[in-house]
Amino acid sequence: MNSLLIHFVFSFVFRYVNKQTNKQEAHPYEDFSFHVKVEHDKSRDTYLYGVFDGDEGSQAANFALQRIAAEILLDNQLLDATTDEEVKEKLRQAFLAVENSYWDSVGDKLAERTSVQYEIPDDLTSYEAYQKYPHLVDKLNSLNTELSSGTTAVVALIHNGKLYVANVGDSRALLCKTDDNGVLKVIQLSVDHDLRNEDELLRMYKLGLNVDEIRKRSRIGNQETTRCIGNYLVKGGYKDFEDLAAACGEPVIAEPEVHGGIPIDEASSFLLLMSDGLYKSLQEATGCVESVNKEIAQIAVEQFRIQSTLTGVAQGVVDKIVRIHHDVFMSGTAAIPSGKRDDMTLLVRNFNYPMPNALNSPTNPHVRFNPVVETAPPPPINYGSSNNEDNESEMVTNDDIDDGRRDTQDTSTTDSSDVYPEENVLKRNERIKPYVDFAEFYENFEKAKSNNTLPPSLMPQE
Template identity: 55%
Template sequence: MALKIRVECEAGTCARCKVDQLNALSRELSSGTTAVVALIHDGRLFVANVGDSRALLCRTDPNGVLTVAQLSADHDLRNEDELLRLAQLGLHIDTLRRGGRLGNQENTRCLGNYLVKGGYKEVGELRAATSEPVIAEPEIHGGIQLDDSCRFLLLMSGGLHKSLQEATGRPTAQLNKEIAHMTVEQFREQATLTGVAQAVVDKVARMHHDTYVSGRLGTAGKRGDITLLVRNFNFPVASQSHLEHFTATDTSDTSTDSSSLIHSIEQSKVDPYVDFSEYYRSVERMRLEGTLPPGIDF
């Protein structure tokens, strides 16, 4: 009998194995991510984001002073518009504020995470909602005319600005300015855009690490993924013979690990990786048949 049980466990068929498999699947479904996307079309900039990934447009005013505008919205429990949306769904805002979380996450919008979406009725502080409280609908800002005053665009994961906030304790506006000024410093020191972004990522990671080592973070030493994408418009750098944009990433889980990865983009235009040819053929076929729904035209 013992041999039979052991064989079934090795095959993954016993009840305990099944429970472990279901728990593993639940953990995969109960995780989400944030995103920020920028589109430049006909000289205009459009930005969409979900969660706390952030976009900063850095420009110079008529006096040559660098200004920083956040083009994204942080979808968390500090966002009054998000709190109003949740209140209209029947949730108790003071309870959410005290807890600081929506189920297993802090963001009020994300991609994925079934637990706080389809399964929200199983989460105590969310079950009173009349519909899914955590959504994946992006917030879009756009139509910004790009002119000579536009210097560079920064797209970053929440891990970058959160790590800097934990290390410095500064409010959002000051954090944005500090990240922009860090980038300006590296524009003047680095010969490539790869060097610019990686230096900023490394500096923030180092600041967070030093703060953790000093004990000022208590037991909260972990940090999320730190990713920065820089899109240069016309800011001078040490060498102009480099890429237009690139991504630097620090994927370490704790402030004591400084490993990082760099993904460089070799061209200003990236080849599409989704084939829409079948879609366009279907549109053309429906156009010829007279069955094309209104509003679809190219």
């Protein structure tokens, strides 16, 4: 049997109260990310990256974070895959398996919800139901809040020297490549599953929905994206929404768009994975919707030229976008309500782009940035060792910096009360290196072994 060495790095964000203002964010941070390296041999190492942006809580995002890497990597199907289609099918099945596992994990809540609904007569209006059965209505609302947790997901896989990308929702993957003339091009490798996507509108139209009405409301049920993992209310419970009740099937799905494989070659410069909070904050501040990918790539190029680590590059990109957003809000030149912005997560993977201030940096002084933006399928992914930071991926979130008006809520639900003095920006947060502690697992393993209750599949091989 071939032995595998797997390195998992999960990125969790720790929040702190500002000592001067005693202020906290209005909700827990809902973005998560990971990078994984699987060592087969030097010619066949596999790399996996993921970014998840939770909605209505972090439950679904946290669940997907912990399950999807195992679904993709911890069996022989990926190793046995010999064609692009086989690899893409593995990614597709992984997303669907995570979705099904999530429903299993909340099965008791679903059963309780059905029981509570059964106790409330169908012929009552919402007002009448609350007047007669306030405790049941409160319980139902509480269950609906828990079951509405969902998440976007963008996953990038490097396998056998090729890049594959799968996504649901509006988190993005951008690949920057240089052409024969040294001009840098930006290629979006993910698909935005939202109400601006004509293919998604057509899919819902075929389900019998009035897409004009849905587009006017800018939401499908209780969320903005048309695909996600989790959120039972717009899936099994979609008929409770008046504008979705006519659909002949679930309007929001967990089926990912999968692309690949793209060969990773010398033209591949770097990869960016991000939650929508990053690019939408820049869009809101600049009004540039069509060119926002190019603007983000250009900011990244600037940071590559001045930073010495990928951590610095990612930090610099997020920092600059946050400050642009803050400055525009303070100037009053754009309609940014209360300076609000969503959580931000950025993961950077460098392939061949020069970092002049880094040790052993690839050198290519002739690379130029050109405002050429292309939209296409999948991105590349890679995870280097800690001894080679040029090629290592780094994740940065807006929890590490501050624009003076902290707010992680959606613009529709948060006010501007969470304000922090600019001079305390760097004092408020401390970064804690992410890690996974398996001590408890090993302790329980030894207990089960001594009690002869260890599953046969985990028994040591003679």
